[in-house]
Amino acid sequence: MEAQALQFFIASVTAAGFGIAIAAFGCGIAQGIGLKSAVEGIARNPESSGKVTVTMLIGLAMIESLCIYALVVALILIYAHPQATAIAELFAKAVH
Amino acid sequence: MESIGKVAVQTITFLGHTISFNPEMLYMTWLVMGIIIIISFAATRRLGVVPNKIQSIFEIIFSFLEEILVSTLGKKDGARFVPLICTLFVFILLSNWIGIIPNLFGFLGVIIALVHKLFGGEVTVVVQDSITNLMITPAAGSWYRFLFKMPAITEPTKYLSTGLGLAIIIFMVVHSFGIRTKGISGYFKSYLEPLPSEGFWLYLFFLNPFFYMNIISQFANTLSHSFRLFGNIFGGGIIIVIVSELLRYIMIPVGLFAFFGLFAGAIQAFVFTMLAVSYIAQQK
Numbered sequence: 059m060e061a062q063a064l065q066f067f068i069a070s071v072t073a074a075g076f077g078i079a080i081a082a083f084g085c086g087i088a089q090g091i092g093l094k095s096a097v098e099g100i101a102r103n104p105e106s107s108g109k110v111t112v113t114m115l116i117g118l119a120m121i122e123s124l125c126i127y128a129l130v131v132a133l134i135l136i137y138a139h140p141q142a143t144a145i146a147e148l149f150a151k152a153v154h
Numbered sequence: 155m156e157s158i159g160k161v162a163v164q165t166i167t168f169l170g171h172t173i174s175f176n177p178e179m180l181y182m183t184w185l186v187m188g189i190i191i192i193i194s195f196a197a198t199r200r201l202g203v204v205p206n207k208i209q210s211i212f213e214i215i216f217s218f219l220e221e222i223l224v225s226t227l228g229k230k231d232g233a234r235f236v237p238l239i240c241t242l243f244v245f246i247l248l249s250n251w252i253g254i255i256p257n258l259f260g261f262l263g264v265i266i267a268l269v270h271k272l273f274g275g276e277v278t279v280v281v282q283d284s285i286t287n288l289m290i291t292p293a294a295g296s297w298y299r300f301l302f303k304m305p306a307i308t309e310p311t312k313y314l315s316t317g318l319g320l321a322i323i324i325f326m327v328v329h330s331f332g333i334r335t336k337g338i339s340g341y342f343k344s345y346l347e348p349l350p351s352e353g354f355w356l357y358l359f360f361l362n363p364f365f366y367m368n369i370i371s372q373f374a375n376t377l378s379h380s381f382r383l384f385g386n387i388f389g390g391g392i393i394i395v396i397v398s399e400l401l402r403y404i405m406i407p408v409g410l411f412a413f414f415g416l417f418a419g420a421i422q423a424f425v426f427t428m429l430a431v432s433y434i435a436q437q438k
Contacts, residue, residue, distance in 0.1 A: 112222070112428065115421065115424065115425060115428070116425060116428050116429065116432065119382065119421075119422075119425035119429070122382070122386075123378050123381065123382045123385075126381055126382055126385030126386060126389070127378075127381065127385075129385045129389050130381055130384075130385050133388070
């Protein structure tokens, strides 16, 4: 039964890793597009750089928060899985 | 390395109720508040037309945030929120930056213990697996023993409770400001927002899908506001701990401390403050 418990842990860690990878992929593309537009805007109109920078930082933080959600889910899966004790008890029962 | 997923919990019994809290977060919050009080007292003690160093730093922060507030909220409402927003920014900034201080008290304790041993004190030094991994225990009665029991300095924003507390403060401020500016009926009508809020549409109040969407979006705002701060600081801290563990005998990853501690900390403090401003501005 330890093998099944290990399989559960392996599944959690794999899900966490792939989740972060997919989230970072999408966030990277989105932040790149946003940054590109902001730099183009500043290059065309250098006087607006202050306002564009503030708006861009807020926008980038909003995009990044999607990746942060994935990070929080990954941390929960690895360190604080809500069903971890229940599943461990199930495995312990199955042994006897 | 073993401490990554763990959180210190202390419970006290008060009037029959058991209250559990995180002592590390509490001590570090008090430390940050004390530092802010001391610095602001020093900055405002001798105000001058020509500012000294501390006063000019505070004036830069103040005028920068005041300009943003006045441009988004107008002159009268903007001036009202300057103290809250400035305090929020300074508190989160210092909370994020305090994590780059390594375990200062433990380090001081080790230095004092080694000097004490050099002059023949009763200090036991056990070399574990290499010269950099020493177990140092001073004698029971020595005056510097308390340095070994001090908690390591960490960011209070590393724990979700700090971010959630600050986000709840902002939530209350935002909604009381909304009720104050629009009046109670206007405030509740604003939940129907994309649809018109008069005549026939008002009878649809609870059947209106936008009503529920707006309520969910208010709570999602608060949740994402707190998770963003927590996730950024905690994630940066984990990367620093893991890389420091890998490079333990070679070097301290100064670049990572500079990036995740100083740069990302300042950006996150600014973003948290700006989002608070924009949530307040939505209720205008």
